[in-house]
Amino acid sequence: MNIKFRIIIFFLLSNSLLAQNIPVGSIDMIEQRSRNEQLLGNGNPLISYTLRPLALEIVDSSQTNDIHSKKITIKALPITLTQQYNTFTPYGWNDGSMIPAKGYQTQLTAGLYAQYGILSAQLKPEYVFAANPSFDIFPLTETSFARLANVSYLNTTDLPTPYGDKSYSKLHWGQSNIKLNINKFSIGVSTENLWWGPGSRNSLIMSNNAPGFLHFTLNTRQPIETFIGSFEGQIICGKLEGSGLTSPKSQFIIDGVDYEVPKKNDWRYINGLSINYHPKWVPGLFVGMNRTIQVYRDDMGSGFSDYMPIFSPFQKKNLSNEDAKNRDQLASLFLRWVMKESKFEFYAESGWNDHSSTIWDLFDSPEHSRAYLAGFSKIFMLNKDKNKYLKFNFESTHLEQSADRIVRPAGAWYQHGIILHGYTNKGQVLGAGIGPGSNLQTLDFSVWEKDQVWGIQAERYAHNMDFYYDAYTDFNHKWVDLAINTYAYKKFGDLGIQAKLNFAQMRNFQYQFEDNKINMQFQLSLQYQL
Numbered sequence: 001m002n003i004k005f006r007i008i009i010f011f012l013l014s015n016s017l018l019a020q021n022i023p024v025g026s027i028d029m030i031e032q033r034s035r036n037e038q039l040l041g042n043g044n045p046l047i048s049y050t051l052r053p054l055a056l057e058i059v060d061s062s063q064t065n066d067i068h069s070k071k072i073t074i075k076a077l078p079i080t081l082t083q084q085y086n087t088f089t090p091y092g093w094n095d096g097s098m099i100p101a102k103g104y105q106t107q108l109t110a111g112l113y114a115q116y117g118i119l120s121a122q123l124k125p126e127y128v129f130a131a132n133p134s135f136d137i138f139p140l141t142e143t144s145f146a147r148l149a150n151v152s153y154l155n156t157t158d159l160p161t162p163y164g165d166k167s168y169s170k171l172h173w174g175q176s177n178i179k180l181n182i183n184k185f186s187i188g189v190s191t192e193n194l195w196w197g198p199g200s201r202n203s204l205i206m207s208n209n210a211p212g213f214l215h216f217t218l219n220t221r222q223p224i225e226t227f228i229g230s231f232e233g234q235i236i237c238g239k240l241e242g243s244g245l246t247s248p249k250s251q252f253i254i255d256g257v258d259y260e261v262p263k264k265n266d267w268r269y270i271n272g273l274s275i276n277y278h279p280k281w282v283p284g285l286f287v288g289m290n291r292t293i294q295v296y297r298d299d300m301g302s303g304f305s306d307y308m309p310i311f312s313p314f315q316k317k318n319l320s321n322e323d324a325k326n327r328d329q330l331a332s333l334f335l336r337w338v339m340k341e342s343k344f345e346f347y348a349e350s351g352w353n354d355h356s357s358t359i360w361d362l363f364d365s366p367e368h369s370r371a372y373l374a375g376f377s378k379i380f381m382l383n384k385d386k387n388k389y390l391k392f393n394f395e396s397t398h399l400e401q402s403a404d405r406i407v408r409p410a411g412a413w414y415q416h417g418i419i420l421h422g423y424t425n426k427g428q429v430l431g432a433g434i435g436p437g438s439n440l441q442t443l444d445f446s447v448w449e450k451d452q453v454w455g456i457q458a459e460r461y462a463h464n465m466d467f468y469y470d471a472y473t474d475f476n477h478k479w480v481d482l483a484i485n486t487y488a489y490k491k492f493g494d495l496g497i498q499a500k501l502n503f504a505q506m507r508n509f510q511y512q513f514e515d516n517k518i519n520m521q522f523q524l525s526l527q528y529q530l
Helices: 002-013 030-039 144-156 359-364 466-470
Strands: 072-084 104-114 119-123 125-131 168-172 177-182 185-190 213-220 224-226 227-238 268-279 285-296 328-339 346-354 370-380 391-397 439-451 452-462 482-494 496-506 517-528
Touching: 030 370, 144 466
Parallel strands: none
Antiparallel strands: 072 104, 072 517, 104 119, 104 125, 119 177, 125 168, 177 185, 185 213, 213 227, 224 227, 227 268, 268 285, 285 328, 328 346, 346 370, 370 391, 391 439, 439 452, 452 482, 482 496, 496 517
16 A cells, blocks of 8 residues: 555656746737647647636746755746726726726736745735726616616626726735645635636636636646546635625615615625536547536535535436525536637537526526627638738627526526625626626737737627616617727737727717717736846
């Protein structure tokens, strides 16, 4: 037994790699570039790109470390400064600890990474300041019926509009962690942003739209190869917090009655699982599942199934007294198929925000409580040296309820009647940044060269269509934005610069007929490697 134990330990400790992660949404666009390289046939064909943050060694094979060394490895992490300005209203998502705010906002981050043997620590806090001036919100002149529908969303999500009534200044733990890294596995505590699923512009379950939250994690750092294919996965147990803010009181008072429902002053426990499988017999195909369950800490039990509900059955008929446990579930199935011969990939994710009663219920009404996203990318080489190429991407995200809502309403995605904070952390949605009931279509053209990228996006953004159909009976004043977004990245030695200029024509702003507005967003990010 002693010899076998030593063999197992040697296997686990061998081939340890430098355990630094690439922050989700890093401004140097290294994640996207690595994904592009896979389409070009140059990257690791076993990496799914559906589980982020990525380990640095995935995109830079020189990042190795001898775990038998008694020396401490210490390196400075890049200093990053992002500044942005919205001219009329809050706009944009997938910006982590930044808040939805009009006007000027800045985020500054820097830090250190250290490793000793299998133990690693990354300290990368983020400081955010936002001037946060007032802006136009849902008008009090609307009908009582429409305002009651609006209050319903305010009471069942923690998405305060505006985000407070004064300037905002806060220091977050940001992309920090402390972990044990054993072979291709990692276990530890982190506040990093996570991204689950194949989407590029949105993710149904987990994205970098909200600030990262404190969580315990057990995850793979590289694919685990078996005789039937390879696997990647992550299990988290975390703490979600409220914003501590509310929309103006005037939004809740209708015909002299106060309809505000106070939210609990309690944090929420979240348990999540993401797993994907790459079949050995189908090159380039990845299929997987995401699942999260959250509950107020005061409503939790103390058994294993209370701390790890992700392993409970999906059908309510196989669960004991599930409704009384006051839990909220989101789940999705996804796929990504890479065809490197064609420099093409297709991906899709379909999710549900409620349990099905039985397996027959799922078959009879798969569209009940469903949301989905789908997209594809294609690369075209632009020169004979194959170091410059054009990438085309299309992605559609659909959070609006299906027609099944007529006979069985499921509620909007990220909204919940018992967990009144909804699926949020610190006042922002954890999943798709477009928010409850919304739809988005994105066309993206980008040109990639060594150390530089430039691109342009055209987007159609339909705001909360579930609310629209709850509040109105006509068809001609849906709030729909038509946006043109441009971006560029250039590296000059140790300095990387990313710039964005976004223009949005907002038709029927706040659902007001022919009240059309324009918002401009300017963003400049600097990243310096010490």
